[in-house]
Amino acid sequence: MERKNIVKNARTLRQEMTEAEEKFWKQVRDKRYKGIKFRRQHPIGSFVLDFYWAEKNVGIEIDGGIHERRDIKEYDEGRTEVLKTNGIRVIRFTNEEVMNDIIGVMRKIVLFADSLPHPD
Numbered sequence: 001m002e003r004k005n006i007v008k009n010a011r012t013l014r015q016e017m018t019e020a021e022e023k024f025w026k027q028v029r030d031k032r033y034k035g036i037k038f039r040r041q042h043p044i045g046s047f048v049l050d051f052y053w054a055e056k057n058v059g060i061e062i063d064g065g066i067h068e069r070r071d072i073k074e075y076d077e078g079r080t081e082v083l084k085t086n087g088i089r090v091i092r093f094t095n096e097e098v099m100n101d102i103i104g105v106m107r108k109i110v111l112f113a114d115s116l117p118h119p120d
Helices: 003-015 019-031 070-085 095-100 102-115
Strands: 039-044 047-053 058-063 089-094
Touching: 019 039, 019 047, 019 058, 019 095, 019 102, 047 070, 058 070, 058 095, 058 102, 070 089, 089 095, 089 102, 095 102
Parallel strands: 058 089
Antiparallel strands: 039 047, 047 058
16 A cells, blocks of 8 residues: 555554544543553554554554454454564554553553563
């Protein structure tokens, strides 16, 4: 997909966030969580990550039930591998995890980022 279309798609996605994405964004926007800067609906290459922690090269995906479908799961896995080859590690959460335990989700993100090797 052309860069201009990716950016336009990201803008649209920012306006149409799911309830779980909105809850996550309210928790992290303006560096509210431990001073960490997250970007929402952030375009990288031909993909748009739900959230991105640039300092740690961590993508955060918040998935609804459709991501349980086999074809979508396979697409997600391929997408994650492409991002990984570009130095971005992805962590995924379900909508339910975010809605029911946002603090636990935030802790897992920080632990995940801290467990990654530091880039040289």
